[in-house]
Amino acid sequence: MQAIGLHFVDWFIILFYFAFIIGLGFYLKRFTKSEEDFFLAGRKNSSWVAGLAFLSANLGALELLGMTGNTFKYGMSVAHFYWIGAIPAMLFLGIFMMPFYYSARIKSVPGYLKLRFDEKTRILNGFSFAIMTLLVSGINLYAMALVLHTFLGWNWDVSMLASAVTVAFYVTLSGLMSAIFTEIIQFFLIWFGLFLVSILGIVDVGSFGDIMKRVPEAFSHLWRNTGDPSANGMLVSWGGIVLGLGFVLSFGYWTTDFLVVQRAFSAKNLRSARMTPIIASFFKMAVPFIVIVAGLAALALSNDPRSGFSLMTDGGKLNYDSALPMLIARYFPRGLVGLGITALLAGFMAGQAGNISAFNTVWTYDIYQSIINKKASPKHLLRMGRAATIVAVVLSVGTAYWAKSMPTIMDYMQAIFSWVNAPLFATMLLGMFVKWITPNGAFWGLIAGMGSSFTMYLAVKFQWISVSFLTLSRTASDMASNFWRAWWAWLITFVVTIVISLFTKKKPQAELVGLVKGLTAGAALEPVPLFKRPAFYAVLSLIIFVLLNVIFW
Amino acid sequence: MTDNVQKMKPIWFFVGLILLVMGAVILATGVYDLVRHVESNKVLSHLHPAVWWGGMMTAFGLLFVLLNRRAEVD
Numbered sequence: 001m002q003a004i005g006l007h008f009v010d011w012f013i014i015l016f017y018f019a020f021i022i023g024l025g026f027y028l029k030r031f032t033k034s035e036e037d038f039f040l041a042g043r044k045n046s047s048w049v050a051g052l053a054f055l056s057a058n059l060g061a062l063e064l065l066g067m068t069g070n071t072f073k074y075g076m077s078v079a080h081f082y083w084i085g086a087i088p089a090m091l092f093l094g095i096f097m098m099p100f101y102y103s104a105r106i107k108s109v110p111g112y113l114k115l116r117f118d119e120k121t122r123i124l125n126g127f128s129f130a131i132m133t134l135l136v137s138g139i140n141l142y143a144m145a146l147v148l149h150t151f152l153g154w155n156w157d158v159s160m161l162a163s164a165v166t167v168a169f170y171v172t173l174s175g176l177m178s179a180i181f182t183e184i185i186q187f188f189l190i191w192f193g194l195f196l197v198s199i200l201g202i203v204d205v206g207s208f209g210d211i212m213k214r215v216p217e218a219f220s221h222l223w224r225n226t227g228d229p230s231a232n233g234m235l236v237s238w239g240g241i242v243l244g245l246g247f248v249l250s251f252g253y254w255t256t257d258f259l260v261v262q263r264a265f266s267a268k269n270l271r272s273a274r275m276t277p278i279i280a281s282f283f284k285m286a287v288p289f290i291v292i293v294a295g296l297a298a299l300a301l302s303n304d305p306r307s308g309f310s311l312m313t314d315g316g317k318l319n320y321d322s323a324l325p326m327l328i329a330r331y332f333p334r335g336l337v338g339l340g341i342t343a344l345l346a347g348f349m350a351g352q353a354g355n356i357s358a359f360n361t362v363w364t365y366d367i368y369q370s371i372i373n374k375k376a377s378p379k380h381l382l383r384m385g386r387a388a389t390i391v392a393v394v395l396s397v398g399t400a401y402w403a404k405s406m407p408t409i410m411d412y413m414q415a416i417f418s419w420v421n422a423p424l425f426a427t428m429l430l431g432m433f434v435k436w437i438t439p440n441g442a443f444w445g446l447i448a449g450m451g452s453s454f455t456m457y458l459a460v461k462f463q464w465i466s467v468s469f470l471t472l473s474r475t476a477s478d479m480a481s482n483f484w485r486a487w488w489a490w491l492i493t494f495v496v497t498i499v500i501s502l503f504t505k506k507k508p509q510a511e512l513v514g515l516v517k518g519l520t521a522g523a524a525l526e527p528v529p530l531f532k533r534p535a536f537y538a539v540l541s542l543i544i545f546v547l548l549n550v551i552f553w
Numbered sequence: 554m555t556d557n558v559q560k561m562k563p564i565w566f567f568v569g570l571i572l573l574v575m576g577a578v579i580l581a582t583g584v585y586d587l588v589r590h591v592e593s594n595k596v597l598s599h600l601h602p603a604v605w606w607g608g609m610m611t612a613f614g615l616l617f618v619l620l621n622r623r624a625e626v627d
Contacts, residue, residue, distance in 0.1 A: 009582050013575055020571055031561050044626070049564055184564050185571055192572065192613075196606050200597055330596050333603050335582035339575060 006152065010338030017342045018166060021185070021349075025170030025178045035382045038175035039107060039361045043265070047272040049184065051279030054263040056183035059190060060140055060351030064291055064344065065147065069320030071295025072302075072311070074479075075219025076552060077226075077236075078295070079288045084246040086284050087545045089254035090277040091538045097255055098264060100432050102273040103514055107265070109258040109428075110366040116431045116515045117507075118439040119370065124446060125424060126366030129258060130359055132420045134392060137355035138399025139413060144348035145400070147325070152341070160400060163345070167353050168393035171360075172386050176266060179350070179357040183263075186346035187283075193343025194290050197324065200331040201297030204307075208293070214300035222552045236480035237473060244483025248490040252421035256428050259358040274534040281541045285548060291324075298323040352396065360388040415457050415482070422486040423449025426493035430501075435516045437497060440504040445497025453489035460485075560625035569617025576610025583607050 006014075032038050045053075071078045106112050110129065114122035145160035170178045205211045212220050226238035254260060254277065267273035301309035309330060312322035328340040364385045369376055376384065427446050430437045459465045460481055470484045512519050530536050583603025586593065 009578060013578060016574060016578075017571070020567075024567060028561075030559060181564050181567065185568055188568050188572060192576075192606075192610055196602060200600075200602065203600070204597060331602065333583070333586065333593055333595050333598060335579040335603050336606065339579060342575075 006337065006341075007334035009335045010341065013335065013338030014342050014345065017189075017346065021170055021178075021182050022166060024181055024185075025173040028174035028178045028181060032174045032177060035378045035385065037177065038382050038385050039364070044268045045180065045266045045272070047267060047275035047279055049180065050263050050267040050272060050276040052187050052283070053180040053183040053266075054260055054276050055280040055283050056187040056190075056350055057179075057260050057263055057354035058351075059187070059287065060143075060347050063351075064190065064194065064347055065143075065321045065324055067291040068295040068298070068324040069322070071292050072299050072323045073320050075215060075299075076222055076292065076296070077219075077241075079222060079292050079548075079552065080241055080245060082284055082288050082292075083222075083545060083548055084241065085250045086254060087281050087541060088246065089250040090281040090284065091541060092251065093255045093261070093264075094274045094277040094281075094534055095538050097428075097432060098274045098277070099270065100515055100517075101261065102265065102267070102270050107365050108362050109256055109261055109424075110362060112515070113427070113431070113442070114366075114370075116512065117442040121427075121439060121443045121446065122366055123370060124443065126362050126370070128420050128450065130362050130367065132416050133259065133355040133359040133362075134395050135399050135403075135416055136413065137352050137359070137392065137396040138401075139403045140348050140352040140355065141396050142400040142403040144345065144352075147344060147348075160397065163349060163352070164393050164397050167349055167356060168390055171353050171356050171393075172389045175360070175385060175389070176262065176357045179353040180263065180266065182346070182353060183350045186343075186350040189339070189343045189346045190290070193339045194294070194324070196336070197327045197331065197340070198290055198293040198297065201294055201301075201327060204331070205297055205300050211293075211296050211300045214303050215296055219296075219299070222549060224553055236471075236483060240471060240480050240483040240487075244480075244485075244487045248422045248425060248486040249417060249483065251429075252423075252425035252486065252490070253417060256424045257421055258362060259354050262358050262361065271528070271532075271534065275537065278534055278537045278541060281538075282544070285541070285544060294327055295323055298327055356389055356392045356396070359392045360385045363388045363392075418482060418486040418489055419450055419453045419457070422453060422489045423493040426490045427497060430494065430497050431516070433517045435509065435512060435518055436501060436506055438501040438504040438506050441497045441499075441501030444500050445493045448496040449489045449493030452492045453485060456485045456488065563621050563624050563626050565617050566621035566624065569614045569619075569621060571614070572610050573614030573618055576607050576612075576614050579603050579607030580611050581607075 036043060067078055067081065101109075101112060104112060104115055106115065108126075110122045110126040113125050141160055141164055144163050145156050148154040148159040149156045170182065202208055202211065205214065218225050223238065226236070226241060228237075264273045264276040267276055298309070298311070301307040302311065309326070311326060312319045324344075328337060332340055364381055368384055368388075369381065373380070423446055426449060427442050430445075431442060456470060460467050460470065467481045470488065471480045472484070473480070509519055580603070583601055585591070587601055587604055
């Protein structure tokens with residue numbers, strides 16, 4: 001595979017970015033004095049800062065490269081990940097769940113589980129989340145090194161270690177605050193670095209309408225071909241999209257994954273915390289204008305032999321992830337190539353920093369302080385957070401080498417999410433909205449959900465059962481299998497939690513005030529005009545979401 | 554009593570700074586290539602994207618820096 005060449009100006013831009021974020025880490029260290037500064041960025045962020053960080057923590061380059069490649073492979077239906085697979089869940093978090101999270105003044109999602117249920121549920125989730133973040137962090141690291149190695153010809157080990165050391169450096173200095181700062185910088189770099197690809201792609205083909213005319217019919221609609229799984233690129237029915245992706249995987253990730261929810265915890269007040277995912281939802285809906293448009297433009301160009309455009313190949317197979325870098329190489333002159341690569345690097349590093357900062361919080365509060373040293377002072381916890389950051393980066397390097405040995409990264413990531421997030425969403429939903437759910441019901445429901453999800457994954461992987469057993473259809477892709485497995489894991493957790501709660505001891509209602517709907521007074525928000533209310537923007541976001549689905553039906 | 558609490562520049566200042574520097578470098582490179590008629594094998598190179606995109610980044614970055622040059626947060 002031929003590497004994309006770099007000019008001196010491109011190198012300058014890439015190295016300037018590295019120097020800038022390390023310098024920023026040193027600057028922010030001056031303002032990181034307490035454990036709350038380190039773990040929760042001092043709880044003083046505006047809704048815009050927290051909202052952009054909330055979105056950017058999820059917007060890793062793996063997502064950008066992978067989703068552009070997936071659009072080339074599956075077509076327009078990939079936009080489901082950005083619209084039905086995100087927006088309803090983000091709005092639900094802002095409107096319904098955030099009052100419980102924020103008002104409890106907890107420092108992590110496992111911290112909520114301790115207050116609502118008990119210590120063992122908190123520790124179970126603390127450990128599973130810590131392991132998940134290390135695995136995902138390693139994948140980010142691996143994917144970044146893979147891109148640098150594949151497209152730029154850089155040494156695999158050196159590029160991975162350089163990125164790991166940089167992330168360790170600035171997260172150790174200032175914790176969540178520097179993670180949030182770099183995430184926001186990454187957000188702007190991604191838009192300035194990659195949106196131009198879509199613009200030039202449209203100009204190159206002629207118009208957006210011309211792009212849609214040149215891609216297969218099954219690739220150009222969101223919902224029209226989902227009645228029959230074999231008629232759309234993803235081989236998944238509308239039921240799998242709505243239940244698996246739109247409900248379980250989406251709500252599981254956006255409402256319970258501490259990596260993103262932690263950004264909302266850093267907001268300065270409840271209104272800002274509620275606005276955090278709502279503001280993020282507007283920008284989330286816009287991301288397809290980078291990845292989907294670029295992926296469709298790449299597909300349209302590759303269908304036209306006169307364009308001279310083709311994807312890279314690996315051992316005779318098309319490398320779908322090369323779609324975005326190949327478009328960058330096609331259009332971008334020197335200088336802009338450096339910007340495009342920096343945008344991808346920033347995405348990887350912010351994604352990894354997000355995982356590391358979430359890990360150090362859960363480790364310090366939900367594992368170390370909860371089990372090992374219950375009397376640790378705030379200063380000691382701050383030191384522990386910094387040490388945990390370095391250890392997490394070292395462990396991530398190990399998991400990155402492990403990820404390198406795995407056949408497919410996306411399959412691996414979706415599997416991890418369906419083991420941890422899908423069951424947890426059932427636990428959180430019942431915990432926040434049903435007051436008679438018991439600690440033992442939650443704990444054993446979570447164990448049943450996680451165990452069954454893992455068992456289903458192994459059963460399909462080693463062909464103990466047919467995938468159609470899970471997907472309820474004869475044709476099914478890996479993606480369809482992921483969606484349906486998440487749905488079944490959620491359902492098992494939901495049912496087991498309810499059944500066990502019927503027969504086990506409930507927590508006194510006095511201990512649940514502020515944590516459960518029905519035992520919590522309405523959020524005491526200051527009277528604000530309509531256009532400043534979270535619900536107003538949530539409705540606006542919902543209207544745009546519906547319109548986008550209708551337009552691209 | 555004097556207020557000796559250190560104030561921090563807002564994130565928007567740093568966003569502006571990095572966009573300003575990167576945009577200026579891209580703009581300068583684009584203008585140099587345009588003036589010197591540097592050969593390019595890139596598709597749509599006649600649109601000179603480095604000039605207008607770099608120019609837009611520079612303007613956006615400059616605006617953010619100017620708006621936030623005196624701003625401070627707790």
